[in-house]
Amino acid sequence: METSCCCGQYPLREIIQPIVERNGRDPSMLIQILHETQEAMGYLPQDVQQCIADELKMPPAEVYSVVTFYSRFTMTPKGLHTISVCLGTACYVKGAEAIIEKLKKTLAVGSGQTTADGVFTLDICRCVGACNKAPVVYVDNDQHEFVTPELMVEILSHYRDDQEYSAAESIVDPGLPEQEEAQL
Amino acid sequence: MNGISTYHENTGFGARPLYARPMTSTQLKALAAAATDHPAKDLGSDHPSIEKQCRIALANCGYIDPERIEDYFDAAGYFALDKVLEQYTPRQVIQIVLDSGLRGRGGAGFPTGRKWLFAHEAPGYKKFVVCNADEGDPGAFMDRSVLELDPHAVIEAMAIAAYAVGADEGYVYIRAEYPVAVKRLNKAIGQARDYGLLGHDILGRGFNFDLHIRLGAGAFVCGEETALLNSVEGKRGTPRLRPPFPAIKGLFEKPTVLNNVETYANVPAIIRRGSDWFSSIGTDGSKGTKVFALGGNVVSGGLIEVPMGTTLRQIIFEIGNGIPDGRAFKAAQTGGPSGGCIPAEHLDTPVDYESLVRIGSMMGSGGLIVMNEDKCMVGIAKFFMEFMVEESCGKCTPCRLGTRQLLRFLEKITRGQAEMSDIEAMESLAETMRSTSLCALGQTAANPVLSTLRYFRHEYEAHVRDKRCPSRDCKFMARFVINDNCKGCRKCASACPAEAISGTAKKKHIIDGKLCVKCGACLESCKFEAVDKEW
Ligand SMILES: Cc1cc2nc3c(=O)[nH]c(=O)nc-3n(C[C@H](O)[C@H](O)[C@H](O)COP(=O)(O)O)c2cc1C
Ligand code: FES
Numbered sequence: 001m002e003t004s005c006c007c008g009q010y011p012l013r014e015i016i017q018p019i020v021e022r023n024g025r026d027p028s029m030l031i032q033i034l035h036e037t038q039e040a041m042g043y044l045p046q047d048v049q050q051c052i053a054d055e056l057k058m059p060p061a062e063v064y065s066v067v068t069f070y071s072r073f074t075m076t077p078k079g080l081h082t083i084s085v086c087l088g089t090a091c092y093v094k095g096a097e098a099i100i101e102k103l104k105k106t107l108a109v110g111s112g113q114t115t116a117d118g119v120f121t122l123d124i125c126r127c128v129g130a131c132n133k134a135p136v137v138y139v140d141n142d143q144h145e146f147v148t149p150e151l152m153v154e155i156l157s158h159y160r161d162d163q164e165y166s167a168a169e170s171i172v173d174p175g176l177p178e179q180e181e182a183q184l
Numbered sequence: 185m186n187g188i189s190t191y192h193e194n195t196g197f198g199a200r201p202l203y204a205r206p207m208t209s210t211q212l213k214a215l216a217a218a219a220t221d222h223p224a225k226d227l228g229s230d231h232p233s234i235e236k237q238c239r240i241a242l243a244n245c246g247y248i249d250p251e252r253i254e255d256y257f258d259a260a261g262y263f264a265l266d267k268v269l270e271q272y273t274p275r276q277v278i279q280i281v282l283d284s285g286l287r288g289r290g291g292a293g294f295p296t297g298r299k300w301l302f303a304h305e306a307p308g309y310k311k312f313v314v315c316n317a318d319e320g321d322p323g324a325f326m327d328r329s330v331l332e333l334d335p336h337a338v339i340e341a342m343a344i345a346a347y348a349v350g351a352d353e354g355y356v357y358i359r360a361e362y363p364v365a366v367k368r369l370n371k372a373i374g375q376a377r378d379y380g381l382l383g384h385d386i387l388g389r390g391f392n393f394d395l396h397i398r399l400g401a402g403a404f405v406c407g408e409e410t411a412l413l414n415s416v417e418g419k420r421g422t423p424r425l426r427p428p429f430p431a432i433k434g435l436f437e438k439p440t441v442l443n444n445v446e447t448y449a450n451v452p453a454i455i456r457r458g459s460d461w462f463s464s465i466g467t468d469g470s471k472g473t474k475v476f477a478l479g480g481n482v483v484s485g486g487l488i489e490v491p492m493g494t495t496l497r498q499i500i501f502e503i504g505n506g507i508p509d510g511r512a513f514k515a516a517q518t519g520g521p522s523g524g525c526i527p528a529e530h531l532d533t534p535v536d537y538e539s540l541v542r543i544g545s546m547m548g549s550g551g552l553i554v555m556n557e558d559k560c561m562v563g564i565a566k567f568f569m570e571f572m573v574e575e576s577c578g579k580c581t582p583c584r585l586g587t588r589q590l591l592r593f594l595e596k597i598t599r600g601q602a603e604m605s606d607i608e609a610m611e612s613l614a615e616t617m618r619s620t621s622l623c624a625l626g627q628t629a630a631n632p633v634l635s636t637l638r639y640f641r642h643e644y645e646a647h648v649r650d651k652r653c654p655s656r657d658c659k660f661m662a663r664f665v666i667n668d669n670c671k672g673c674r675k676c677a678s679a680c681p682a683e684a685i686s687g688t689a690k691k692k693h694i695i696d697g698k699l700c701v702k703c704g705a706c707l708e709s710c711k712f713e714a715v716d717k718e719w
Contacts, residue, residue, distance in 0.1 A: 030418035031401055035360065069420040069577075070401030072360055088322030089517065089553045090479035092567050101703075126404070126571065128361050129325035131479040131551075132486045141363075 012051050015040050020055040027056050030066055034073055043077045079114040079121035081159050084138040088127030091135040095148075099135060100124065102149035106156065119160070203254050206380025209266050209387050216263035216456075236503050238465065240473050241289075241326075241449035242489045245333035250368050253375040256336040262381055264455035265340050268347055269389040277348040278304055281451070283459035285471030290316050290407075290444030291522070291548055292624070293470070293537040296451075299441060302431035303349040306439035311351035313342050314416065314435060314442040317358040317365070318400050320407040321520030322571065324551035326475040327445035329487050331358070331365035334449065335372035339382065339395060341448035344455060346393045349441050354393065355416050359400040369397060404521070404575035408623050409442045411577065422579045423623035444549065446475055466492035470536035480517075480553035483508050490535075497531040500554055511556035514655075515639070519548030521568045521575075522628035524635025525561060544635040546628075560657035561640040562647055566594040568632035576625065583626025586617040590633060597644060599660040600651035607644055611637065656719045659702050666693050666706075669714035676706035676715060 019036045023029035033052060038044055044067050053060035067073045083103065087096050100111065103122055107115050114121040130136045133145035137152065144155055204211055239245075248255035256262070268277055282297030303311060315338060319327040331338060342354045358366050373395050376382040384392050398416045400406050406415045410424035413435050434440025450472060454462045463471045470492040476499065479485045483505035490499060496516055500506065507513050515525040518535075524545035526533070533539050537547050555564065569591040578584045593610050596602040614630030621627045637644060646654050653661035666676070672690040677683075684700045687693030695706065707715040 026418075028416075028418040031415065032399060032418075035399055035401065065420055066418070069422075070403050071574075072402035089520070089551060089567070090323040090477075090485075093480040093553055093555055093559060125361065125402075126320075127322035127324070129319065129328040131323050131325055131477055134479060 012048060016048070016051050016055060020052065025056065027058050030056065030058075030063065031070070034063075034067060038073060043074050045075055077114075077118075080119050081140055082121045082123055082138075083156075084123045084125045084128075086126070086128050086130075086134070086136040086138070087124045088131060088134075090127070090131035094134040096135040098149050099137065099147055099152050102152055103156075106153060120156070203257065203379075205378055207257075207262065207387065209270065209389075212257070212263050212266045212387075215257045216260040219258060219260040219263075236498075237489050238473050238491050239489045240453050240462075240465075241330060241337075241446050241475055242334075242487065243453065244337065245329055245487075248334065250333050250335055251371055253336060253372065253379060256334075260456060261336055261452075262340050264452040265343050265347075265381065266387055268344050268455055269387055269391055274304060274348045274350060277344065277455075280455065280459045281348070284454045284462040285459075285466075286447065286450055286454060286462065287470060287537065288444055289446035289450075289474065289549065291519075291546070293547060296443060296447055299431055299443070300345060300348050302429070303351075303439045303441045306432050308439050310353075310436075310438045311346075311349055312435045312438055312440040313345045313349065313351045313354040314413070314430075314440055315342055315354070315356040315445060315448055316407065316409065316412060316442055317356055317362075317445045318407040318412060319359060319362075319445075319549065320404040320575075321549045321551045323479055323517075323553050324477040324520065324549050326477055326487060326550045328362050328365050330445050330449050330475075331362070332368050335365075335369045336376065337449045337452055338369070338445055339372055339376050341451035342395060343382065343386065343391075343393050344451055345441055345443070345448070347391055349439070351441070352392045352394070354395045355398050355435070356395065357398045357400060357406070357412050357416055359406075360402065366397060366399065373397070403577070404571070405577045405623070405625050408625055411623070412442070413440065420577075422577045423625070425622065446550070467534060467536045469538050474535065474547070474550060476550045476552040478504050478552050478554070481507055481511065481556040481559075482554040492536045493534040495532050495534055496526065499535065499552065500531070504554065507554065507556050509556075511558065513554065514557045514559060515555045515561065515564075517545075517553040517555065517564065517632075518551065519546035519631070520551050521571050522546060522624065522631055523548045523551075524631050525555075525564060525639065526635075527639040529639075544631075544638050546631075558655055558657060560598075560653050560655040561636040561643045562594065562597055562653075563655075563657050565633045565636045566591065566598055569594055569629075572625075572629045576629070580620075580622035580626060582617045582620040583622065583629060586613055586621075586626065587629050589613055590630060594633070597647045598653070598658045600647060602648045604645075604648055607637070607641075607648065652719065661719065662702055663697060663718045664695050664700060664702070664704070664706055665716050665718060666695055667714055667716055668692065669712045671712055671714070673711070675709050675711065679705040679709035681705060 016037060019033055023033050041048060049063045049067060050060050053063045085096055085100050107120055107122060109115055109122050111122050111124045128136055135147050137144045137147045139159055244259050248259055278297055278300045281300060286296045287293040288296055317327050317331060346354055382394050403421045405411045406421035408423050409430055411421040415421035416435060430440045430442050432439055466472050473489050473491050475489045478488055488503050513528055515527050517525050526543060526545055530543050533543055540547050572587040573591050576583045576587050590610060593606050614634055617630050618627050643654055646652050670692040674689055677685040682699050682701045684696045685693050707717060
């Protein structure tokens with residue numbers, strides 16, 4: 001496991017070293033370091049964790065234990081856009097579950113999963129602190145308020161158009177009945 | 185920041201030297217003397233029924249520009265810190281907080297002054313103050329608003345707390361879901377340092393204090409104080425065994441005061457206006473005001489601040505303007521996942537720490553979710569239990585396994601597969617969890633179940649005995665049937681993901697209830713209104 005972070009896949013140390021440096025090489029800053037690394041890399045695979053552990057001179061198991069504990073850290077890459085549906089109490093009471101059902105059908109993924117083409121990741125989060133505008137859905141960093149299942153499908157299409165994404169079929173499992181909707 | 189420089193503010197009366205860096209005590213006093221209770225300009229206060237409220241923690245929110253420390257100065261900002269450093273010994277500060285009757289706004293309601301006193305008396309040179317801005321209660325956003333709209337109040341209060349207990353370093357632990365709050369607080373800390381209100385020799389009175397921000401990473405249990413301390417140290421956020429309490433052995437094993445954002449936000453006003461003023465508001469056991477995040481099925485939701493002892497009816501029907509769409513009130517949920525559901529018969533309960541506990545809920549951090557008659561109470565209990573299963577940190581067995589077992593029971597009930605004995609089993613399991621879990625998360629995890637069982641037992645019984653959801657909310661209790669409108673077009677059969685629909689073309693189809701997964705695809709796909717959803 002010695003130098004797996006220099007495997008050449010990414011210039012790992014070049015990304016991680018400055019982050020660790022900026023945080024004073026302080027093991028108590030681990031969570032901050034992981035946040036910044038994930039921001040830069042998109043996710044925290046094993047070799048990244050190993051590299052951070054090396055830099056901080058701590059056992060990789062300890063880094064792993066922290067990464068797996070907190071739900072905001074992920075060891076698998078996310079899609080181009082991350083959809084986070086709030087399932088806090090206020091949003092639940094205002095019908096967030098129907099939005100999630102709709103998304104699951106439309107995108108043919110479960111929560112935490114990414115569509116086969118890597119465009120959307122469906123996530124569930126617990127209260128983003130905008131409860132008076134429930135139900136709330138975040139797509140990347142944009143907050144969408146008072147969302148309904150129908151509106152959600154429309155919102156998706158914006159993000160899809162945004163990057164001239166046209167192959168709607170590939171998002172939807174052809175076996176599912178919701179194709180018309182997905183082609184909006 | 186080298187030497188005394190002067191910041192010229194163009195006021196329209198020509199430039200006048202007003203905000204000096206570092207800020208001096210004399211200038212703060214002059215500004216405080218000129219300050220009015222409510223600064224005149226309203227930058228968009230958020231709630232329609234603001235005149236029915238009483239604002240202490242939220243006093244500045246919406247009235248000052250949170251990114252300008254000068255605005256905070258104009259609202260008597262940092263005057264309390266100056267007053268404390270000039271006039272009081274640490275012990276006197278603690279006495280004022282004790283006399284005010286301020287109790288923690290983060291959940292348990294522990295008297296803040298007592299906490300400070302323990303930390304003050306704890307031996308050791310190095311001590312910490314910590315602010316809990318994790319706000320894990322899903323459905324609450326009081327702390328977010330205070331940090332975003334009045335960050336300096338928290339900084340000032342933490343400096344006061346640090347002076348009182350003898351700390352020179354503080355941490356604010358904010359959940360990563362609040363990027364704007366983090367940004368504003370960061371900016372505010374920078375400004376406070378710039379004005380010499382954080383750092384070395386604050387206001388020239390020989391007091392040192394500096395503040396750091398730590399981000400959470402999505403774990404509800406990190407709101408629990410000892411788990412939070414572990415997380416600040418960069419570790420897994422699992423709770424520690426108490427005692428020793430953080431006031432004796434907290435962050436990095438040093439005596440630590442840990443308070444909630446809203447608790448801190450009350451402190452500058454208490455110092456400025458005195459403990460008598462504060463303790464004149466509220467009820468006997470619960471002084472001051474409480475901020476609630478009013479949400480759910482209510483007309484005017486949003487942040488509200490009311491004196492302790494205001495009744496739920498006043499909050500929901502006078503301030504919140506009642507339930508929308510002509511629906512009836514069914515329950516109010518307070519205390520988040522550790523709290524409970526309060527039925528209509530207790531609407532006149534005054535909201536304070538003791539009264540809420542007496543009716544099987546708790547104050548919690550201030551989420552107040554109103555539910556109308558369409559919400560199934562078993563469904564709500566199941567919703568919270570799903571949350572708890574996800575968020576149980578796994579360190580102790582009663583919580584880790586107990587939450588899963590309870591969820592399994594609730595799933596059985598909402599699917600109509602449970603027996604009456606399951607309800608008793610749930611009650612006994614809840615008692616085991618309460619008495620044997622490591623931290624309050626596990627100890628209170630069953631509260632949503634217990635409180636709904638207490639007030640809405642008939643709903644549980646309808647699910648179990650009659651296999652029926654009286655609120656028509658539980659998806660698995662519905663039955664889909666095809667009526668005589670059916671033309672036999674096969675559309676529903678091809679839409680059904682479970683292949684539960686059979687029948688030949690042009691003849692009426694039937695749905696096999698055993699195979700049906702209740703997704704409603706048939707109902708959506710039918711063009712002839714031939715599918716009925718029955719309860
Ligand atoms: C599971 C759990 C979650 C908690 N979440 C929070 C929270 O999000 N915010 C908070 O201020 N206190 C939370 N608390 C309460 C804290 O443990 C602690 O009592 C509080 O921050 C102390 O501050 P106070 O005295 O000012 O209320 C939580 C407690 C438990 C057991
Ligand atoms: S519950 Fe969804 S934003 Fe708070």
